Structure formats: structure tokens, C-alpha cells
Amino acid sequence: MTPSVPKTTRTIVLANPPIGEVQADTFKLEEWPLAELKDGEVLLKMLAFGNEPAQRCWMDGNTDPRRLYVEPVKQGDAVRAFGIGEILVSKSDKWEVGQRVTGVFVWQEYLVVNEGGINGEAAVIPGMSEWIWLGIFGLNGLTAWAGATKECNLKPEHTVLVSGAAGAVGSVFVQIAKKVIGCKKVVGVAGGREKCDWVKSLGADDCVDYKSKSFKKDLQAALPDYADVFFDLAGGKVLDVALTVVARHGFISQCGALDIYNGKPLELTNYREVIYNRLTIKGFIIIDHMGSIAEATGDLGKWVQEGKISFTGGETVVDTKFEDVPKTWQMLFSGATRGKLITKLV
Amino acid sequence: MTPSVPKTTRTIVLANPPIGEVQADTFKLEEWPLAELKDGEVLLKMLAFGNEPAQRCWMDGNTDPRRLYVEPVKQGDAVRAFGIGEILVSKSDKWEVGQRVTGVFVWQEYLVVNEGGINGEAAVIPGMSEWIWLGIFGLNGLTAWAGATKECNLKPEHTVLVSGAAGAVGSVFVQIAKKVIGCKKVVGVAGGREKCDWVKSLGADDCVDYKSKSFKKDLQAALPDYADVFFDLAGGKVLDVALTVVARHGFISQCGALDIYNGKPLELTNYREVIYNRLTIKGFIIIDHMGSIAEATGDLGKWVQEGKISFTGGETVVDTKFEDVPKTWQMLFSGATRGKLITKLV
Incomplete structure (x- = not known):
């Protein structure tokens, strides 16, 4: 590993699972160590997060985990989020340094993930938003x-x-x-x-x-x-x-x-x-429809190509300092944003 | 017609379609004339009414009639109710004096109905409640x-x-x-x-x-x-x-x-x-299931006969003066009654 590779990462932690409105003490900024890469793992520098209302459900402090449809985000966990990251270091045969990938990640600046935790490449397609993988193609x-x-x-x-x-x-x-x-x-x-x-x-x-x-x-x-x-x-x-x-x-x-x-x-x-x-x-x-991803992706790609689905104006991209990631996410609940709300890390 | 045949009937009228709780002025007791029987009609003396929560819906003062599933009971109407009546006079070839019949009637002591408005005979079956046609067999x-x-x-x-x-x-x-x-x-x-x-x-x-x-x-x-x-x-x-x-x-x-x-x-x-x-x-x-009445009736009769369905204790029969018919009906909303709440006119 080169000296430029970070050993730690800032992380937004769920400090107090909210009951009701999200509060000032719901999240906490921490500095977490980054583990050494094992075989099959990559180190990501996060570029953007997608913001989902469902994240509020995952972190709720008043929900029986048996009744939720995913593992809850628990007190002390890094907050789960869809994101796009760029590969800084790769110990995976599947992924190369410089590639952009998308998946269900967490609110960290840098992230070590196994190749199994990557949903796919998030290539920049000419004429399309670079974040389309967090929206229409996500x-x-x-x-x-x-x-x-x-x-x-x-x-x-x-x-x-x-x-x-x-x-x-x-x-x-x-x-x-x-x-x-x-x-x-x-x-x-x-x-x-x-x-x-x-x-x-x-x-x-x-x-x-x-x-x-x-x-x-x-x-x-x-x-x-x-x-x-x-x-x-x-x-x-x-x-x-x-x-x-x-x-x-x-x-x-x-x-x-x-x-x-x-x-x-x-x-x-x-x-x-x-x-x-x-x-x-x-x-x-x-x-309940994860078995249809290939069919859906094919259809959506075709419809976009045919001009039946447009993504123009369908994104609100908010330049966000890492420590303000939760603030941008909360804009979802204000009703102020249009289309997909993207947190672009700056 | 014999002199004993009534020319008028007491009638419970919907005076003020309720919005919210039923009030003292929701219903009004009136004396209505009874029309001369035409061919195909019978004159009933009402013996009992079945009480349904749904009657509250039919008479609601705040419901768009297009959104209701039956004709609403309107201001000034006699209140619609399931009932059992005994035929006092018959100008129908299908029905004889003395028979008991059931159908969707109204809160009246006496009632002129066309034979088409009669759902069926409400015969007294030995060993069963005489009002079973308003409950399990209704x-x-x-x-x-x-x-x-x-x-x-x-x-x-x-x-x-x-x-x-x-x-x-x-x-x-x-x-x-x-x-x-x-x-x-x-x-x-x-x-x-x-x-x-x-x-x-x-x-x-x-x-x-x-x-x-x-x-x-x-x-x-x-x-x-x-x-x-x-x-x-x-x-x-x-x-x-x-x-x-x-x-x-x-x-x-x-x-x-x-x-x-x-x-x-x-x-x-x-x-x-x-x-x-x-x-x-x-x-x-x-x-939505009225086409299945024959099948249902057959099944229910069989299940009762086989002892799979019992009606013991499944009726609360309240002896009621005609003017108190609405009071008995309102017992439904108190949660005080068990099984079918029957208004037996006395």
C-alpha cells in the first residue's frame, strides 16, 4: 500500500436510533480505523450517496427487528446507504483501481468492502448523469x-x-x-x-x-x-x-x-x-422482486434509449461536506427536493 | 280487507342523517298511511329486526352516495333493516296469510311489500331459534x-x-x-x-x-x-x-x-x-358474493346439521317496544351484546 492510502475514515454513526423526528444527537461523527485489505476486498473512496426515505425505517428506534424487512441499523453502526465509490486499492480479481462501483454501503469517506458487496460498475455514460446508478438505473x-x-x-x-x-x-x-x-x-x-x-x-x-x-x-x-x-x-x-x-x-x-x-x-x-x-x-x-433485476435493467435501459423515460430534471445534486451527509439526507423529509436527491461529497 | 287490517303504521324515520354519533334527533317516530294492496303485494306485521352495524353506514350524513355500495337511507326515509314479518294479507300467488318471511324491510310495524322484495320464508325450525334467518341463515x-x-x-x-x-x-x-x-x-x-x-x-x-x-x-x-x-x-x-x-x-x-x-x-x-x-x-x-347464496346456504345448513356450527348462545334477543327500535339497534355500538342482536317487537 502506498503512503497516500488512508488508515482511518470519518464515519457517520447512528448514535441514538430515532423515535419520532431525527434529532441533533441522532448521528455522531467518528474517526474509524480502516482494516488492512484481505484478498477479494477493495478500498473505496466514496463519491456520492443516494438518499432514501427507507433509511429512516432501517434506523428506527421503535421497530421490532423481526418485523423489519432488512437488518436494522443499530446503535453504534455506521449508517447504511446506497452509494458510488471509486476504487483506490484493489485486492479483487474482479475490480481495478479507478473503477466506479455502486452498492449498499455506509456513510463513510473511505470503505473496505468485499467484492461480494459490490452491486456493479457505476460507469459514467456519456449524456447521462454520473449518478444515474443511484436513481433510474438503481x-x-x-x-x-x-x-x-x-x-x-x-x-x-x-x-x-x-x-x-x-x-x-x-x-x-x-x-x-x-x-x-x-x-x-x-x-x-x-x-x-x-x-x-x-x-x-x-x-x-x-x-x-x-x-x-x-x-x-x-x-x-x-x-x-x-x-x-x-x-x-x-x-x-x-x-x-x-x-x-x-x-x-x-x-x-x-x-x-x-x-x-x-x-x-x-x-x-x-x-x-x-x-x-x-x-x-x-x-x-x-x-420481493430481486429476481427480476435483469429484466428490469434491460427494460429501463431500452426505454431510456428510446426516449420514453427521461432523467432530465430528475436529480437534485447537493454538494455536501462529509460531516453534513445527514443534513442533506434530511432534505428528503422537507419535500424541498425534486427527483433523486444525491449527496455529492466535496 | 277485514276491519282488523291496519290503515296506518308507526314508522321510524331518519330525521337527521347522522354525522358522528347518533343523536336524540337522528330518528323520529311517525304515523304513516298504508297503501291498499296491489296484485303481487302482501301486508306484513313485523315480528323482529336484525341489527347490523352497516345500517349506520347506509344512513350516514357525510357519505357521497356514489361511494356507497347501496342506496343510502335519506332524510325522511323509513330506516332500512333486515326483518322477519308475518303475512296478514296476501295478494300474491306465492305467499299465504300466516307465513313468516324475511327480507330487507324498514323500521315499520306494518309493511306493504311486493313479493319481489321478499328474500324467502322464515319458517320456524324445531330446535333452532326462530330468528336464525336474521343470523346464521341470513x-x-x-x-x-x-x-x-x-x-x-x-x-x-x-x-x-x-x-x-x-x-x-x-x-x-x-x-x-x-x-x-x-x-x-x-x-x-x-x-x-x-x-x-x-x-x-x-x-x-x-x-x-x-x-x-x-x-x-x-x-x-x-x-x-x-x-x-x-x-x-x-x-x-x-x-x-x-x-x-x-x-x-x-x-x-x-x-x-x-x-x-x-x-x-x-x-x-x-x-x-x-x-x-x-x-x-x-x-x-x-x-360481491350474492351469486353464491345457494352454495353458502347449502354449506351452512349442512354444517349446522353436522354440529360443526352451533348457534347456542349466539343470539341476544331484546324485547323491544316499537318506539325503542333505534335504542336496541344502538346497543351494537356499546359492545354489550353477544352474537346476533335481535330486536323482538313486543
């Missing part, structure tokens, strides 16, 4: 793909409602629904006029602003004949109001519930609609 | 049958949770699950020790008291390996807690939600379980 794209084609089983005759439509998953889902499957009508829900305009520019027939005081009226006006399918990433008030516009025997794919990840209870004034109109709500986690 | 039995065999698709390998287990539908569902289908484990939820003991006497392996302060702990202890299927008639807190004990990829049939029919919002602190464990919640109204 788990978010796969989620939108499986949500549209498998969970919701979208057909051209469907009227479709999508919440979080300006988010990383929702914005891809909207495009698949409208431009690939050709759904009769696609209505998005997003926060604010600017985001709604962007969602419409992606192909949505309409987009309703949940921050507006007339949200319920607006949503009902946008869907006079109701929605056959509702792809929900929001939970909360949006879900409650949406229950009044899902058609009889309609289907709700509960892909996310950003509104309640911080521990807030879900208050539904319209839950009786589930009974009256025999709605189905089905929880959806992408890990 | 829509409640059909609901339990379709819930168990069609919606929940119960199998012997299933562990099953049933709320409202001491109610008219739940108590039949428990027996079908355990004694007909032979489910591995059947756990009921009911209010109070006495009701829980009764549910266990019906065959449930366990029954948990939702009124107990240790309800959550008790339910989790009763289902250490979770429930594959949850048949929910309660909604509210019971549903919220139950979300923590439904197994990964488990199924919740939302047959009722007594707790919210009076307009109370549903507060769920555990909704994230729907996502984490990819639960399915499906609303269920028996009208």
Missing part, C-alpha cells in the same frame, strides 16, 4: 418498474394516480405509466406548482398540489371517474384523501409512506372507503 | 361463509385471527375456520372475559380481550408466530395492534370497521407494517 428505477409492471399490473385502459410523483421513484413511475404502458390517464400528486408542472412535463395528464388548501377538491376534480390504480409513496393526508377517488375494486400499491416514517401516526378519516368500495391495499417492498 | 352467515371460503381462502395450515369474534359474523367465522376448515390455530378478539370464554367455547384456540390494558402484549403472546390471515370486523385500535401480528405477506379481510362507523377517524400507529411486511388489506362487502 433501486428507484427497479422499484418504479416493478411497481408499474408487477405490483400494479398497469394496462392501457387504466386511470392511474401516483403520489410522490416528483420524487425519485414516482417520476419514473409516471413516465412508465404514460409513455411505456400508455395508460389512459395518469394523475400525479406533488408539493407545489413548480413540481406539478415538472410532473406534467414528464407526461402526466394532470398533477395536483397536495400543499394547496383545495387539495381534496382538486384531486376529486382531476379524477371525476376515479382511479383504477393508486401508487402511493406518501401515506398521510394524501392517502386519506386519495381513498375517496380510487374506483370500486381499485388497487392501492403502498410503496412508501414518507409522511409516517418519522413516527407520526396515520390518521384516516376515509378508511370506510376501503370497505364500501372493496379496495385492496398491498404493501410493496422491492426486495 | 346475511351474517353468508358473510362468514364467503369471508372464510372466498375472501380469506382459509386452509388447514393457516393461523387465523378474528376480531369481533363474539359478534354475529365473527362467531360463525370462528366456527367455520376451526371446525369446518380445521385451521391450525384460530385466535379471536372480543370485549371482556365472558365473551372471550364464549368464543373459546366455539372452538377458538385462544381469545384476547381488547378491553384489557395489556391487549397488545396479550395479542402478541397469543400469536408468537403471527397470523396468516386476519378477518377484521372492528377497525380502530384492534386493527392497529393487529398489524403487528399479521405474518409477512399476510392477508387482512376488512369486513367491518365498527369502531369508525360513527365517524371517528382511524388512527394507525403501525401502518408501516403494511409496507415492511407486504400485507394486503382488502375491503369486503357481501354483495
Whole structure:
């Protein structure tokens, strides 16, 4: 190893698993030693992290681990995150110094990982964002793909409602629904006029602003004949109001519930609609579709190439000092970002 | 017509469709004229009414009629109810004076109905309650049958949770699950020790008291390996807690939600379980299974005859003066009654 190779790394540690809102003492910055590389391992310098609402779930202080779908991030652990790193040193036959790779990593500046922990190369593709592997070509794209084609089983005759439509998953889902499957009508829900305009520019027939005081009226006006399918990433008030516009025997794919990840209870004034109109709500986690990665990747690549899915404007890249990584992640919950929120380390 | 045939009838009218709890001015007693019988019609003297939580939904003052599954009961209407009446006069070729019939009627002492509005004869069967047509052999039995065999698709390998287990539908569902289908484990939820003991006497392996302060702990202890299927008639807190004990990829049939029919919002602190464990919640109204009435009736009759389903203790019959019909109905929401609540007119 050359002298320029670091022996330690700054690490964001989960100091106090949050119950409710994330607090000032939830995370702690520590300096951790880096182990010597063993055969099959590489040393990464992290370039960027993808930000997921689900990370809040993984670190929750009030969740029975048996009921979670992944290993929880526990007190004292480095915080788990999707990321892209550049290989500084390689003791792997598969990977070379200088290659960029993506995977489920942690909030560290430098990281020793086994080649088995690398999901794939994160090559820079001309004309595309260098972080696309954290978005459309990452788990978010796969989620939108499986949500549209498998969970919701979208057909051209469907009227479709999508919440979080300006988010990383929702914005891809909207495009698949409208431009690939050709759904009769696609209505998005997003926060604010600017985001709604962007969602419409992606192909949505309409987009309703949940921050507006007339949200319920607006949503009902946008869907006079109701929605056959509702792809929900929001939970909360949006879900409650949406229950009044899902058609009889309609289907709700509960892909996310950003509104309640911080521990807030879900208050539904319209839950009786589930009974009256025999709605189905089905929880959806992408890990049930990991066997379809090859199919999804093929489809998404083709659709991007054919211009059916655009990633223009679908990324919010925030230059971030390492110690501010949690701050950038928390922007997810402010509703201020559009498309994929990328933490670019500077 | 003989002089003894009434020309008018006392009628319970929906004076003010309720929003929230039923109030003193929700109903009004009126004297209505009875029309002369036309061909095909009969005059009934009502003997009893069945009481359904769903009646609260039909008369709600805050429900968009397009979103309801039946015609709403509107301001000024006689209140719709299942009932059994005796034929006083018949101008129908199908029905004779003295026969007892059942159907969807209204809260009147006397009633003129067309033969098409009669569901069937409500004959008194030796050894059985004369009101069984309002319970096991009525829509409640059909609901339990379709819930168990069609919606929940119960199998012997299933562990099953049933709320409202001491109610008219739940108590039949428990027996079908355990004694007909032979489910591995059947756990009921009911209010109070006495009701829980009764549910266990019906065959449930366990029954948990939702009124107990240790309800959550008790339910989790009763289902250490979770429930594959949850048949929910309660909604509210019971549903919220139950979300923590439904197994990964488990199924919740939302047959009722007594707790919210009076307009109370549903507060769920555990909704994230729907996502984490990819639960399915499906609303269920028996009208989707009306094509199966013959099959259900055949099955239920056979199971009763074979002793697999008992109706002993499964009825709370309340002698009621006509003007007190709404009072007896409201006992449903107090949780004080067991099995089918029957209003017997005296």
C-alpha cells in the first residue's frame, strides 16, 4: 500500500436510533480505523450517496427487528446507504483501481468492502448523469418498474394516480405509466406548482398540489371517474384523501409512506372507503422482486434509449461536506427536493 | 280487507342523517298511511329486526352516495333493516296469510311489500331459534361463509385471527375456520372475559380481550408466530395492534370497521407494517358474493346439521317496544351484546 492510502475514515454513526423526528444527537461523527485489505476486498473512496426515505425505517428506534424487512441499523453502526465509490486499492480479481462501483454501503469517506458487496460498475455514460446508478438505473428505477409492471399490473385502459410523483421513484413511475404502458390517464400528486408542472412535463395528464388548501377538491376534480390504480409513496393526508377517488375494486400499491416514517401516526378519516368500495391495499417492498433485476435493467435501459423515460430534471445534486451527509439526507423529509436527491461529497 | 287490517303504521324515520354519533334527533317516530294492496303485494306485521352495524353506514350524513355500495337511507326515509314479518294479507300467488318471511324491510310495524322484495320464508325450525334467518341463515352467515371460503381462502395450515369474534359474523367465522376448515390455530378478539370464554367455547384456540390494558402484549403472546390471515370486523385500535401480528405477506379481510362507523377517524400507529411486511388489506362487502347464496346456504345448513356450527348462545334477543327500535339497534355500538342482536317487537 502506498503512503497516500488512508488508515482511518470519518464515519457517520447512528448514535441514538430515532423515535419520532431525527434529532441533533441522532448521528455522531467518528474517526474509524480502516482494516488492512484481505484478498477479494477493495478500498473505496466514496463519491456520492443516494438518499432514501427507507433509511429512516432501517434506523428506527421503535421497530421490532423481526418485523423489519432488512437488518436494522443499530446503535453504534455506521449508517447504511446506497452509494458510488471509486476504487483506490484493489485486492479483487474482479475490480481495478479507478473503477466506479455502486452498492449498499455506509456513510463513510473511505470503505473496505468485499467484492461480494459490490452491486456493479457505476460507469459514467456519456449524456447521462454520473449518478444515474443511484436513481433510474438503481433501486428507484427497479422499484418504479416493478411497481408499474408487477405490483400494479398497469394496462392501457387504466386511470392511474401516483403520489410522490416528483420524487425519485414516482417520476419514473409516471413516465412508465404514460409513455411505456400508455395508460389512459395518469394523475400525479406533488408539493407545489413548480413540481406539478415538472410532473406534467414528464407526461402526466394532470398533477395536483397536495400543499394547496383545495387539495381534496382538486384531486376529486382531476379524477371525476376515479382511479383504477393508486401508487402511493406518501401515506398521510394524501392517502386519506386519495381513498375517496380510487374506483370500486381499485388497487392501492403502498410503496412508501414518507409522511409516517418519522413516527407520526396515520390518521384516516376515509378508511370506510376501503370497505364500501372493496379496495385492496398491498404493501410493496422491492426486495420481493430481486429476481427480476435483469429484466428490469434491460427494460429501463431500452426505454431510456428510446426516449420514453427521461432523467432530465430528475436529480437534485447537493454538494455536501462529509460531516453534513445527514443534513442533506434530511432534505428528503422537507419535500424541498425534486427527483433523486444525491449527496455529492466535496 | 277485514276491519282488523291496519290503515296506518308507526314508522321510524331518519330525521337527521347522522354525522358522528347518533343523536336524540337522528330518528323520529311517525304515523304513516298504508297503501291498499296491489296484485303481487302482501301486508306484513313485523315480528323482529336484525341489527347490523352497516345500517349506520347506509344512513350516514357525510357519505357521497356514489361511494356507497347501496342506496343510502335519506332524510325522511323509513330506516332500512333486515326483518322477519308475518303475512296478514296476501295478494300474491306465492305467499299465504300466516307465513313468516324475511327480507330487507324498514323500521315499520306494518309493511306493504311486493313479493319481489321478499328474500324467502322464515319458517320456524324445531330446535333452532326462530330468528336464525336474521343470523346464521341470513346475511351474517353468508358473510362468514364467503369471508372464510372466498375472501380469506382459509386452509388447514393457516393461523387465523378474528376480531369481533363474539359478534354475529365473527362467531360463525370462528366456527367455520376451526371446525369446518380445521385451521391450525384460530385466535379471536372480543370485549371482556365472558365473551372471550364464549368464543373459546366455539372452538377458538385462544381469545384476547381488547378491553384489557395489556391487549397488545396479550395479542402478541397469543400469536408468537403471527397470523396468516386476519378477518377484521372492528377497525380502530384492534386493527392497529393487529398489524403487528399479521405474518409477512399476510392477508387482512376488512369486513367491518365498527369502531369508525360513527365517524371517528382511524388512527394507525403501525401502518408501516403494511409496507415492511407486504400485507394486503382488502375491503369486503357481501354483495360481491350474492351469486353464491345457494352454495353458502347449502354449506351452512349442512354444517349446522353436522354440529360443526352451533348457534347456542349466539343470539341476544331484546324485547323491544316499537318506539325503542333505534335504542336496541344502538346497543351494537356499546359492545354489550353477544352474537346476533335481535330486536323482538313486543
